Amino acid sequence: MELINLGVRSIFVDNMIFAYFLGMCSYLAVSKNVKTAVGLGAAVTFVLTLTVPLNWAIYNFILKKGALGWISADLATLDLSFLTLIIFISVIAAFVQLLEMLIEKFSPALYGALGIFLPLIAVNCSILGGALFMLGRPYGLAEATVFGLGSGIGWLLAVVALAAIREKIKYSEVPAPMRGLGITFVLVGLMSFGFLSFLGFTL
Amino acid sequence: MAENTATVEEVKEIVSEPLFSKKNRKLITDPLDGDNPITVQVLGICSALAITAQMKPALVMGVAVVFVMCCSSLVTSLIRNTIPSSIRIVVQLAVIATFVIVVNELLLAFVYDVAKDLGAFIGLIITNCIVMGRLEAFATNNKPWPSFLDALGNAFGYAIILVIVAFFRELLGAGSLFGFKVFEAVGLDYQGNGLMLLPAGAAIVVGLLIWAQRSWNGYVEEA
Secondary structure, three states, rough: OOOHHHHHHHHHHHOOOOOOOOOHHHHHOOOHHHHHHHHHEEEEEEEHHHHHHHHHHHHHHOOOOOOOHOOOOHHHOOHHHHHHHHHHHHHHHHHHHHHHHHHHHOOOOOOOOOOOEEEEEEEEHHHHHHHHHHHHHHOOOOHHHHHHHHHHHHHHHHHHHHHHHHHHHHHOOOOOOHHHHHHHHHHHHHHHHHHHOOOOOOO | HHHHHHHHHHHHHHHHOOOOHHHHHHHHHHOOOOOOOOOOOOOOOHHHHHHOOOOHHHHHHHHHHHHHHHHHHHHHHOOOOOOHHHHHHHHHHHHHHHHHHHHHHHHHHHHHHHHHHHHHHHHHHOOOOOHOOOHOOHHHHOOHHHHHHHHHHHHHHHHHHHHHHHHHHHHHHEEEOOOHHHHOOEEEOOOOHHHOOOHHHHHHHHHHHHHHHHHHOOOOOOO
């Protein structure tokens, strides 16, 4: 029950886009049509679901102060947490690279569909952001996984919704300097405003 | 033959180019308006929206990004000929991450409260597309000095937007600047507009800023 609650919260209340504005660059770049938005959203969800628990494990068993105690008592006083950032980004980049190779080998169809989006994910702020937010919260392995999955779904939802609106807005008369980026930002603001209604929402 | 001419041109460039030639000055001034990283290139949006509720964190973030960008552009440009292109992304990330760690430790040591406010967003400079984007687009195939200037210009273009957005959000949202109550000081009673402090307000302010800038310089995007 706790886990379902956490999942729903990370999809709607703590939405990566509307509450933290993470992953905005690719969010704005690929939200021009629904099909590519779904592809990238799915890829982000997948990577977030796997890298958040992976980074959780690395932080708790290797980097945290005293975490190396399970190897030998001599290492119990070691604090490697200053390496957190560089380790996390390396894990994410390596994971994305690995994933790309695996998908290319086992499912060329999916590889063709995701195409150029996969390498882009390594520098999507929402992936590193998910890992860093997880640090500041008292999550266990199960919670970290659910949080990753929920954040990913929230991102997917947001990107598909914006893409659908942008497909429609092509037919509207927008003031010339506002066209493109300007109106998109205002749209995101209004959508974020809408998502505020989920505030304090629990199951 | 082609290689020969390339070398000759390069040499000529070294000889004839003064430190602040017109081309180099353009590298700094362009990103401030016509080629602004946030409002035109659409890079580095995340932090522009997330940490601009107040002036102080926005300013600290701006300075941090200037530092990280200049250093990583310089280093990447210096080693650009030794990086194999197949793993350049990982190398760039490693360079950026190293400087971000330096900034993070410095902030924790000297301005602890601001560092706590910024929290995860300092770490997120690593994936701030603007740093990566300029390394990829400029520093990997240009000499150190122009790369440094390009990074400086883009980082300032970024910091300026950050500060402008934060100015409006803090002024309208809380009626203060750097925590100083502006409206009270001039004897006005101002009810803060809470929407400005929320993420929704940030996106709308940036949208309107883009509108203002484009009305002024006449840039129109093909939809």
